[in-house]
Amino acid sequence: MTNFIQQIVSGLASGGIYGLLALAIVLIHRSTGVINFAQGEMATLSAFVCWTLVDHGWSFWPAFGATLLLSFAGGVTLQAVVIRPIQNGPLLGIVILTIGLLIAFNGLDTWIWGGAAKQFHGPFSTAPIRVGGVAFSKQDLGVIAVALIAVALMWLLFAKTRVGLGLRAAAVNPVESRLVGIRVAAMLALGWGLAAVLGAVAGVMAAPSLFLEPNMMQTVLLYAFAAAVLGGMDSPIGAVVGGLLLGVLLNLVGTYVHWIGGELRLATALAVILGVLLVRPSGLFGRTALRRA
Amino acid sequence: MSLLELRDVEARYGEIRALHGVSLTVDDGDFVALLGANGAGKTTTLRAISGTVKTSGDVMLDGSKVFRRTPEAMARKGVAHVPEGRGTFATLSVLDNLRLGAWVHGNASPRDLAHVFEFFPRLYERRTQQAGLLSGGEQQMLALGRAMMAKPRLLLLDEPSLGLAPLVAREIFGVLGQMHETGTTIVVVEQNAMLALSHAKHAYVLETGRVVLGGEAADLRQNESVRRSYLGY
Numbered sequence: 142m143t144n145f146i147q148q149i150v151s152g153l154a155s156g157g158i159y160g161l162l163a164l165a166i167v168l169i170h171r172s173t174g175v176i177n178f179a180q181g182e183m184a185t186l187s188a189f190v191c192w193t194l195v196d197h198g199w200s201f202w203p204a205f206g207a208t209l210l211l212s213f214a215g216g217v218t219l220q221a222v223v224i225r226p227i228q229n230g231p232l233l234g235i236v237i238l239t240i241g242l243l244i245a246f247n248g249l250d251t252w253i254w255g256g257a258a259k260q261f262h263g264p265f266s267t268a269p270i271r272v273g274g275v276a277f278s279k280q281d282l283g284v285i286a287v288a289l290i291a292v293a294l295m296w297l298l299f300a301k302t303r304v305g306l307g308l309r310a311a312a313v314n315p316v317e318s319r320l321v322g323i324r325v326a327a328m329l330a331l332g333w334g335l336a337a338v339l340g341a342v343a344g345v346m347a348a349p350s351l352f353l354e355p356n357m358m359q360t361v362l363l364y365a366f367a368a369a370v371l372g373g374m375d376s377p378i379g380a381v382v383g384g385l386l387l388g389v390l391l392n393l394v395g396t397y398v399h400w401i402g403g404e405l406r407l408a409t410a411l412a413v414i415l416g417v418l419l420v421r422p423s424g425l426f427g428r429t430a431l432r433r434a
Numbered sequence: 435m436s437l438l439e440l441r442d443v444e445a446r447y448g449e450i451r452a453l454h455g456v457s458l459t460v461d462d463g464d465f466v467a468l469l470g471a472n473g474a475g476k477t478t479t480l481r482a483i484s485g486t487v488k489t490s491g492d493v494m495l496d497g498s499k500v501f502r503r504t505p506e507a508m509a510r511k512g513v514a515h516v517p518e519g520r521g522t523f524a525t526l527s528v529l530d531n532l533r534l535g536a537w538v539h540g541n542a543s544p545r546d547l548a549h550v551f552e553f554f555p556r557l558y559e560r561r562t563q564q565a566g567l568l569s570g571g572e573q574q575m576l577a578l579g580r581a582m583m584a585k586p587r588l589l590l591l592d593e594p595s596l597g598l599a600p601l602v603a604r605e606i607f608g609v610l611g612q613m614h615e616t617g618t619t620i621v622v623v624e625q626n627a628m629l630a631l632s633h634a635k636h637a638y639v640l641e642t643g644r645v646v647l648g649g650e651a652a653d654l655r656q657n658e659s660v661r662r663s664y665l666g667y
Contacts, residue, residue: 303533303537303540303541310534313524313526314521317517317521318534319505320505320509320514320515321514321534321538321580321584322506322510322537323506323537324506325506
């Protein structure tokens with residue numbers, strides 16, 4: 142029983158990271174239909190930036206804050222400089238461009254920081270904390286807390302602010318948005334910036350347990366895709382819930398179904414993708430837009 | 435003084451020319467109807483004004499030429515365009531749709547919202563519902579309400595009565611009349627020429643991308659060819 146609860150909590154921690162990255166993917170997908178394959182490598186780059194700041198003597202939280210700001214600026218710039226010029230071209234071209242970006246960022250990381258894995262000391266100790274006989278890792282609880290705070294702030298931004306309303310409107314109906322005066326191009330760039338920030342949170346939170354190296358987020362990206370498909374590609378809440386569910390599911394399956402173990406973790410995630418697409422293609426929370434005939 | 439003037443405006447969709455040099459003027463405080471058969475260029479004329487189609491020729495607001503004619507720039511200049519098919523934000527709530535109408539003014543003021551709900555009590559009842567679930571008439575009310583939130587100087591409407599029951603269509607035009615009385619300049623494209631001419635002050639008739647006739651709405655109602663082609667008696 143203790144083990145069961147521990148597995149759930151550590152599943153929620155990795156699931157929180159999948160959920161953050163899935164949310165980043167969903168934010169871009171719902172507004173433009175583009176799947177950003179570079180989202181994971183952008184997160185890795187952010188983690189490297191944070192590591193470098195800490196390595197230069199910054200303490201963690203200021204370095205984290207600066208990393209988020211830089212990631213935001215980077216995401217906005219990337220959209221404006223690389224994506225916008227081909228925005229009106231075929232969707233497939235943009236998606237392939239993001240695969241190119243994946244490779245480019247991966248190469249950039251290796252070029253700057255080398256391929257060897259780095260120890261990233263996170264803000265949370267790995268020491269256990271005991272609650273009623275069950276030991277939780279402080280790191281797991283910290284990651285869960287950070288992920289939930291990030292998601293809550295994102296929700297507040299989208300649901301409660303004027304700019305959030307503009308972001309939602311631009312995603313739903315860009316043509317109409319321009320008619321009411323919304324600068325849709327700016328909203329799309331802002332969306333990329335926010336996605337980059339979410340990815341940065343995921344990357345920095347993942348780095349202490351995964352070891353920082355250029356390929357760090359590649360499998361995480363696949364889990365994030367699985368989470369996004371599970372929750373519904375166009376549902377932000379679905380991405381987060383899908384991530385958490387997937388994290389817990391993978392942990393439990395890995396622990397209790399012995400023939401799966403750690404090696405078939407990724408295969409399990411892909412089975413989830415396939416299962417969801419077969420049974421409920423719109424995902425748990427995805428909905429086809431309601432419209433009266 | 436004229437609020438809006440088009441001088442020799444041409445527009446094309448790819449290879450197909452939709453406007454062959456449209457010239458017309460709309461006075462401040464005017465209520466203008468654009469009449470014409472399908473494909474005459476009525477919708478494209480509205481789109482030329484709101485910047486949603488690429489055009490050559492001059493669009494003048496308050497007597498000076500507008501150079502940057504993007505939809506968002508025109509919205510900032512006080513032009514509100516309600517396209518055909520209402521064009522609401524289907525998955526957003528009615529309230530969010532109305533708030534978006536006030537985008538160019540910053541946050542929507544509660545007073546303006548209350549004002550719209552006074553005109554359309556139905557929208558208040560349905561304020562938390564998704565706009566896509568409203569009936570056709572309610573969607574048109576929402577589109578109008580959203581335009582009211584923008585407090586536009588110039589309101590462009592495309593086929594506001596399309597697909598609506600005659601009673602609802604008259605209600606919509608009644609609201610347009612009230613907006614006009616409070617100083618909004620209106621340009622409306624309308625298939626129902628009778629309805630349009632009974633509310634508008636002036637009208638233009640378009641044929642194959644050109645203005646072929648223009649004048650006081652009352653005079654056009656008496657005009658022999660307008661009667662035969664558009665009023666049907």
